[in-house]
Amino acid sequence: MKVKDNSVNIQNAARKYHHGDLRAALVNAGLELLKERAVDDLSLREVARHVGVSATAVYRHFPDKQALHYAMSQQGADELGASQGNAVADAGGGMPGFEAAGRAYVLFALANPGLYRLMMTTKSSADHYEMDSSAMGSAMLLLKNCVAEVLPPTASALEHKVMALHAWSLVHGISMLMLDGLVAPDGEVIDALVTMPISQLA
């Protein structure tokens, strides 16, 4: 998320002093470890060790552990957004696109349990009360677009909001229930939930 990168001279490719973009390396290592550990079993020191750097080096790039978590969360949200974007494009937009986005959301959560939990647990720094901003920004935007494509042009802003909320609540709910082992991760059930109620809302 660093902004400056107009460099042209030798060995640029971003700030690269001793290590070579430690910040990104830390985030990636963290995401890597999150594939096998739960977030509570993931220590700052272990991430640093995994990158081959002293534990305190982390503090040159993040004010504290939570900040690292937030960065990881953001990158996860980007991946999720990209995955959903592809799904929507493949489905050709419209209502099938909407449903595909929902499926992609749940599948992402099931494929990345630790990361998904982190994404939903990590508090956005301040009080937002806006569906944009937050780490889930890009995914949110996509959701809004899907809603806009599905609802008739006469629909009110409230209707848009409620439909978006409904869809998000639904996919988040199934995801968590399946991650927690309360519901078997059955593709047919996912399909049933993602398609049925949405089409009735349109």
Place this chain on the structure above:
Amino acid sequence: MKVKDNSVNIQNAARKYHHGDLRAALVNAGLELLKERAVDDLSLREVARHVGVSATAVYRHFPDKQALHYAMSQQGADELGASQGNAVADAGGGMPGFEAAGRAYVLFALANPGLYRLMMTTKSSADHYEMDSSAMGSAMLLLKNCVAEVLPPTASALEHKVMALHAWSLVHGISMLMLDGLVAPDGEVIDALVTMPISQLA
């Protein structure tokens, strides 16, 4: 919040050696602290301190910290179930009861952020893949009953399952979004989500 108190003879009232039902006291202290702290900022030692007992005493009643969490989670689920039960009864069952249960669920989550997060995060010990068992047992049962009251008698088992899943996913989703500050906790929005889609499903 103490439950058992049918005592007739002198100082029985369950196992009470040095302290007097430490286990319950620890769970209650944990729940108390969860009202103001997040679960990650809640240490075993602090709970013990709050009860006025050594930190290692906890291990006479719980094998580890997670077990304490699980016990707290269970008690929270019971409270939630009771709250929903009252709501259903007040609404007189049927579809209004179903909606009332949904509202009660979301309101519980908003009133107990730390506890609710704990309840959803705490993994049930083994792999269940059953919507019963788990800490959310009583709430689950209530949900099933509501669904049974609302669906026609001809509905298949799958339809029951999907409708229950849909409802739970929905209320859980709104709850989390509001707890995370992504959506303002507006009672009207809650009502809109809880009532509208369910009635369309019936």
Place this chain on the structure above:
DNA sequence: ACTGCGACTCAATAATGTTTACATCGGTAA
């Protein structure tokens, strides 16, 4: 070559979860 500053290391601190060995209470059986 010198200097400054950004990126990193080392050592230390307070706090945590958990284990081990020990103390104490209360009921049971002699």
Place this chain on the structure above:
DNA sequence: TTACCGATGTAAACATTATTGAGTCGCAGT
């Protein structure tokens, strides 16, 4: 009553953690 024993609690110790502060190293521009 008295001696015991297991359930319950304590104290000390250990490994690990997040975070801080005082340094060290090396690239950049002068």
